[in-house]
Structures are given as C-alpha cells and as structure tokens.
Amino acid sequence: MRPGAVLFSEMIPDATWEADFHDWYDTEHIPIRMAAPGFLGAQRYSRNDGPGFLAVYDMESPATLQTDAYKRIKGEPSERTARMLRDVSGFTRYTGQLLSWQQQQSVTESEMLESQVLYSVFFTVPQDRQGDFNDWYTQDHVPRLLDEPQWLGVRRYQIVDGTPEGYSHLALHHLVSTDALESPARAAARNTPWRDRLAAEGWFRGTYMVFTRRHQRFLAQPAA
Template identity: 50%
Template sequence: MQSKGQAVLFSEMAPAAAWTDRFHNWYDTHHIPVRMACPGFVSAQRYRRQDGEGYLAVYEMDDVGVLSSDAYKVIKSNPSEDTAFMLANVSGFTRYLASETSAKPAAPGVAAALDAPILYSVCFNVPAEAAAEFDSWYETEHIPLLMECPDWLMVRRMLVTDGVPEIYTHMALHYLADAKALQSPARENARATEWRKRLAEQDWFQASYAVFDRWGQRQLGQR
C-alpha cells in the first residue's frame, strides 16, 4: 500500500514529564487514528527530536486541500477531552503544511526510504526574487552531492503554504539510514561549494535544522 502523499503536515509538540505516557497513548491510539480515517490522509509517522523533548508527527496527505475538507473540519471542531487538554498544555508546538515539489530517492521507489530511521528537516524563508536560484542550487548541485553518501536515502522538497510559529517558504526532508551521514565527506563537500558560499552571504540564508529519530510504526490511512 502506498504510504507517501503529495503533501505533508509537519507538527511537533512536547508533553510535560508528568503526563508523557498519557501523551503517547493519546497520540498513538486516538489522535493519529482519527486522522487516518479521514479521506485524503495517506499515512503518519512519529519521530523524537534528538536535541530536545519534542515529538514530531509527519502526516502524508493526497494534497494540501485535505485540511480544508468538510471531513477534516468535523474532526477539528469536535476535539475529544484528551485532545483539548493536550493541545492546550503541550509546549514547543509547530505546525507546517507543505506541498511536495520533488522527491529524489537514492534507489527506485520510495517505500523503504520513507521509513528511514533518521529524519533531518531543513527549513528556509526564501524571498521570491531568490527562489529560482535557490531551487536550482538545491536540485542540481546540493542534492546530488549529498546523495553521494550511501546513508542519504531520499530528499523531498516542499513549498510551505501555511505554518506556525515561524514563517518558512521552503522545507526539505532528508531521510537518512544513519545520523552519521550528517558528518560525512559528502555533506562537507555539499556545504563547501562556491555556489553555496555565494548564497550563504545573503541575509535570508538562515536555515532551521532539526534531526529526529523515528518513533514507533507508520500508521496507514483507509484507502
């Protein structure tokens, strides 16, 4: 069964230590399953942030319009008691809706890469006048150099259409077999090119980076 969509909802939050178990039970047995029953949701995978207490969920959807559907509006407007508690009390909340513009797996097919043990996210706020060059650099130079590392399984690029708390325009999701890929010669080479150095001189070239470990099993929507 296909588990990748053409859009993602990228949402992170952190529970208090006193109710972490309650948070995980709610997420795994209620919050995700309710969404997997909604038309347009393809799958969901949870992750844990390596440098903090946050837990991320990446929901795969047919397209960004799923969150505007009548079926999803019913879910959002009728939260359970646990859902209302969690959303009112978690910290570190993020929510980014993004539409996929490219997906480059190291090998044909995406099923195995999508379930990689490490997810590395990179977000930029790129001004409109710089977007064409930024996209060209990322697609034609940066990704090919990164994927010279055998642990770099797939790169997906996204246009962010909505999100809080930061304002981003571009998101890249890197699926890694091992976090050591981030210290690989391939990544060092990708970050040392003249093209990247030229872009890095621009004030807007300030990315937000995060590394996550896969947490639990992927849940699938009802297709």
C-alpha cells in the same frame, strides 16, 4: 500514491503525563486522521536535541486539511484531545506543498519514508530568490548528498501555511543514521561555488533539526 503535501507538527508534553500523551497520539490522534480522506500516512519522531516530539503527516495535497471530514475532526475534538492540545507546549504546525522528491535508486519509497533518522531544514527565502534557491537544492545540493549511501532521499516543500515562524521552504532528509551528517558527501555538498554564492546573501540562514523515528509508520485506513 506519492504524497503531494505534508503536515509537520511538533508538540512537547509535560514529563509527568508523557506516557498518556504517547498513548493518545498513537491510539486516537493519528488513527482518526488516517481514516479521513486525503491522508496517506504518518510517522512519529523524537527530537534528538530536546524533549519535543514530531509527527509528519503525508497527504494528497494541502486541500486535505480543507475537507469537511477534517474540519469535523478539528472542530469536534474528544475531551481527551482537547485537554492534550490545551496543555502541550512547543507547538509547531507547517503545511507544505511538494516541490521535489529525490532518492537513492536502490531504495523503495517506503524504505525512504521509514528511515530511522529525519533531518529537517527550514529556510525563509525571498520571493525573488526562490527560483535560484530551488535550482541549487535540486541540481547541485541533493545530488551530492546522495553520493552518501546512508542519505536515502530528500523531499522538499513550499510552505503554504505555518506557525510560529514564517518559513517558506522545508526539506525533509531521510537518513539511515546520523553518521550521514558527518560524511564526506555532506561536506562536499556544503562546499560548492553555487552554495557559497547563496550563503553570502543575508537571508541564507537555515533552521536545522534532527529526529529519530518512533515505532511503526501509520498508513491510511479504508473508509468504513
């Protein structure tokens, strides 16, 4: 099943207990969620330009976070979980509903989701400009990016809930390596009349982050 939603969550542990943080995340925090209904998979990443760590949870829909099972997970944390969530910094949490999914024909969905590099792009788009913005992204921008073989695919989301910023849109770009960011295809995608027209508007200011994959991808576990 293709994920219909994502949960994008960053945290920064203190360096003195970072190893414990990773052990908790890999052996408790994610596995509990992979056993809950509606969760399809998860991948962890390290942020390239700082100390943060990202988890992207793939879900059937945003309603996954409203189930009784998930409410119990959130409402009845273990002592270790409560301590970790209390002491981390740099916390972000955004829930997105799938808008579009475009990928190279030569790669599978799994290969795309297991990409070595994740390039995330956030925008805050006025309501009356979202139609034009979405059309530009799917019809003009992404097809040009996919001219680069290392640009495996792009999945885009309407943010339905999030903190700390009021973003409206999230794009997750799956790359073989950061070399794709310096490719002629990306330069061409950023130099079109449609993009120039949008870029002239004051709201067209993205927030860009690059992450590197950590370890294996987590997959949903069958109910006991």
